Amino acid sequence: MPALFNRYATPLITGLFLISLVSGVALFLHWGSAWFHGMHEWLSLALILPFGLHLWKNWRPVTAYLKHPPLWIALAGSLVLALAFALPAATGGAGAGGRPPHFAFAERMMSGTLPELAAVLDREPAALAADLAAAGYASTSDQTLAEIAAAQGRTSGEVMALLLSTGR
Helix, strand or coil: CHHHHHHHHHHHHHHHHHHHHHHHHHHHCCCCHHHHHHHHHHHHHHCHHHHHHHHHHCHHHHHHHHCCHHHHHHHHHHHHHHHHHHHHHHHCCCCCCCCCHHHHHHHHHHCCEHHHHHHHHCCCHHHHHHHHHHCCCCCCCCCEHHHHHHHCCCCHHHHHHHHHHHCC
8 A cells, every 4th residue: 555655745745736736727817716726725635645655755864864954944935925915914914814805895895883884775775674584584673784694693794685586
């Protein structure tokens, strides 16, 4: 069995890396996000096992790398690059969340109350409340859409879809 692992560790890393590369570029360019999102997440996780096998197979050369500056410089540079993305998100700065702006906009809409959203949806607050009640949602005018959804054990997306579909 170890021979089988040794034989396939590097080819699996290569294949999974290429999938991660293509799907990552597609996600970055917003091409076929529905196709590539799950693929990128799951197969990038699957890359962990062959990476571990590759390290195991090549442990002596890896330990040789540990004795010289290039590995440490590359690791430090990678950490700095990762922190350049993580710190703004962690501190709520510019680009926080790393998501497309329409997701942030939808999240902001979900923090609005029925009277606040009525103007945006070009509807009366009472009509929004009636649509929610007809679908089984209990609501008050001071609750946000997110609170209304959470109180019913539903997702924000379900509430948004309901209000958009009934307002046509």
